[in-house]
Amino acid sequence: xxxxxxxxxxxxxxxxxxxxxxxxxxxxxxxxxxxxxxxxxxxxxxxxxxxxxxxxxxxxxxxxxxxxxxxxxxxxxxxxxxxxxxxxxxxxxxxxxxxxxxxxxxxxxxxxxxxxxxxxxxxxxxxxxxxxxxxxxxxxxxxxxxxxxxxxxxxxxxxxxxxxxxxxxxxxxxxxxxxxxxxxxxxxxxxxxxxxxxxxxxxxxxxxxxxxxxxxxxxxxxxxxxxxxxxxxxxxxxxxxxxxxxxxxxxxxxxxxxxxxxxxxxxxx
Numbered sequence: 332x333x334x335x336x337x338x339x340x341x342x343x344x345x346x347x348x349x350x351x352x353x354x355x356x357x358x359x360x361x362x363x364x365x366x367x368x369x370x371x372x373x374x375x376x377x378x379x380x381x382x383x384x385x386x387x388x389x390x391x392x393x394x395x396x397x398x399x400x401x402x403x404x405x406x407x408x409x410x411x412x413x414x415x416x417x418x419x420x421x422x423x424x425x426x427x428x429x430x431x432x433x434x435x436x437x438x439x440x441x442x443x444x445x446x447x448x449x450x451x452x453x454x455x456x457x458x459x460x461x462x463x464x465x466x467x468x469x470x471x472x473x474x475x476x477x478x479x480x481x482x483x484x485x486x487x488x489x490x491x492x493x494x495x496x497x498x499x500x501x502x503x504x505x506x507x508x509x510x511x512x513x514x515x516x517x518x519x520x521x522x523x524x525x526x527x528x529x530x531x532x533x534x535x536x537x538x539x540x541x542x543x544x545x546x547x548x549x550x551x552x553x554x555x556x557x558x559x560x561x562x563x564x565x566x567x568x569x570x571x572x573x574x575x576x577x578x579x580x581x582x583x584x585x586x587x588x589x590x591x592x593x594x595x596x597x598x599x600x
Contacts, residue, residue, distance in 0.1 A: 358437055359444040361424040361451040366571035371419045371458065373397075380415055380422060383453035387446070400427075403446060411443050424450060459522040459593055460567065480568060481534050482578040483542075492543035502553040503560040503599065504546065507574040511562060514600035518558050522567065523548040524591035537588035538581035545590050556596045564594035 365371060377394065384391050384401050392400040392412070399415040411429040415422060424447050432440040485506055492498045505511055525544035527537050549561045566573040566580035568591065573580040581590050 355438045356441045356444055358426045358439050359447050361447055364421045367420055368572045373419050376417045379454050379457035382457050386453050387450050459520045481538050481581045481583050483538055485579045488539050488542040491539050492546045497543050497547040502550045505562045506576050507563045507565045508576040512599040516598045518556050518596040521552045521596050522593045526587050526589045534583035538583055541588050541590040545592050553596050558596040558598050560597045560599045561594045562597045564592055567591040567593050
């Protein structure tokens, strides 16, 4: 490493330490929007938000159509209150008031933003949307070098996963729109998103690897729920659903390729 590179590295480290030491951050108001194709209802959105609030130890102050108010108090000294307007296609977590968090001029202690971001993540999980893949997409890792999604045979992916020993045949997989057996008892909605290293692989191979991993996760979820099928499977991308009776959708980037699936656990006869 040259002297110039050493100096540059030290300056970068010093800047990171200075920035990391700043506790005051711009107030984070989370906002999420979804395609109507996801089929969320007003009641489902409300239930997801209330469940996430309880899981994150927020206190629900009031619930009205289209609006939930909540508060959180940490160690009796740090308190924040938020408004959460929502609809079947969106929700927001908006700052309302606080004490003990140094709120001033649109800035607040960084802990508040972390609380809101974790709450956002929990709401997404309740809606069967994996925040991990959303985070990767936001960073642009998946999108880099991939302007258009890749569409491949779902049945070929199931065959590869079975041949690789990842699927044991105890759980059947049905894409949205496929003909189902006569007796179907739907249990719960489930999602799975998996990424694989896209370097040194063709887009096709990388996408099939990601699909196989996602299918294995769905199989495990079905077994735990005493289900023998996953039905209505669709690909999730950019808060929208891609439905096809033969193909799944994959995002193949230069570094990472990803597949995200959403379906319903079921018992079929």
